Amino acid sequence: MRLINRRPGRISATLLGLLPFLLIMLVYSLASQERLADNPNDKLLPGLEQMNAAVDRMAFQEDRRSGDILMWQDTTASLARLGMGVGIAALLALFVGLLNGVLPLVRANLAPLVSALSMVPPLAILPILFIVFGLGELSKVMLIVIGTAPIMMRDVAQRVRELPGEQLIKIQTLGANSWQVITRMALPQVLPRLIDAVRLSLGPAWLFLIAAEAIASTEGLGYRIFLVRRYLAMDVILPYVIWITILAIVIDQCLRLANRRLFPWYNAGGH
């Protein structure tokens, strides 16, 4: 049988999927053991024991200096920034994207600007944000907004324009005015697509969040990683990275499920 026609069964597909993870863990633990055997104080490849201790210290005990539990404080601070940034960006994207998609006059007016904005590298204007909005929360949220909104705006406008032309004619023959075309035809059909766009832009959003936190912050997951880097504290950095990854996966899956629940017609091939 040709290789292209050979398919894994259910169990073997799961095993095949797990294999790379197990291999990475194996390679890491072997390398870590070797280094620790040479030097029990090695910081570069900490063993499970050291990482456990670090997690226990960061996530389950109060910090001696501030009395806060650092990992939770970092997590809530980061998630608040991420949520606010992505939320504002999504609302802006919905508003501008709908207008751009439905109204040719607005499209002629705004689409070139949106395209140009989406080409600006957001990190390049981070200094401007710090100067304009100060070093507080606002500049970090703004970085996420500026980094993700233009692309989502273009995406939403594109999705609106992909709606069949027949629908647009049909709703006009039912007597719809322009406002009703937006609210009853375009908006409800573009909402599930907006959630998909948000899922895609979460990756860049995390990037901008951590970059902003690394540069100017007093708490946050990105701040902590860059802070402990000075002490080569891989035993903290590695669990933090894994924790961020888990958070990203959970958020993504929650959005996917929400999309399924809220828009049953969308995922059953109704579009």
Added chain:
Amino acid sequence: MSFITVNKLWKEYGDQVVLENLNLAVKQGEFCTLVGASGCGKSTFLKMLLGQEIASRGELLLDGEAFPGEPDRNRGIVFQRYSVFPHLTVRQNVLMGLELEQKPWLGKLFGAARREALENVDAMLESVGLTPSAHKWPHELSGGMQQRLAIAQSLIMRPRVLLLDEPFGALDPGIRGDMHDLLLKLWQETGTTIFMVTHDLQEGFYLGTRLLVFDKVRNDPHDPQAFGATITYDLPIGRTDRKLLDDINQSVAETARHQAA
């Protein structure tokens, strides 16, 4: 004065002439079927009736007034596909027009007004045979059912003209027969003026009161776009002999071959 008047109507795109010198008078309540080879301007004419296209020259009058330049609630349309809203259930799809008309800002009905509108909707669903599917999503319906829905959605607005653009082109022959019966029944009940474009000559010969054949009278083999099509036959249906229909069939087939060459 006739209901719809077409007077020396031309449609051109640059050098390409699609329709030339169209003249037609249609009375209220007529059921016209438009047949012809593809590229002979049947759909273009329908789009002009709809307000999606504007005539290059000539007059197109509804009750003596020029047709509005954009689609409105007086002219319903059913396309071959994509006429229904995938994000609304069958019942919501039919309710849509009533809601849009009564609530210009909200676009939604509530309470007693909604119940009243829904009674209307349910009666319409009953007459197109969609009552059992009232709460389904459009993607759960077969092609024929979706077209029933599209027709119901248009007819609930009581449009003065109903335009059908190859509405049954994508359906199985058996289903098509059922749809013909349904369409004739609805036409008799509502008395709406209907224009239907079809590829299927047999369908055109059998449905409706009047057959309009779109064909090219002149043909330049070196420049197929130079001449447009016009109405070559305008016949009352049911009083025509077999021989004439065969002639039309042959003439249309010949034009189709020219177009393809």
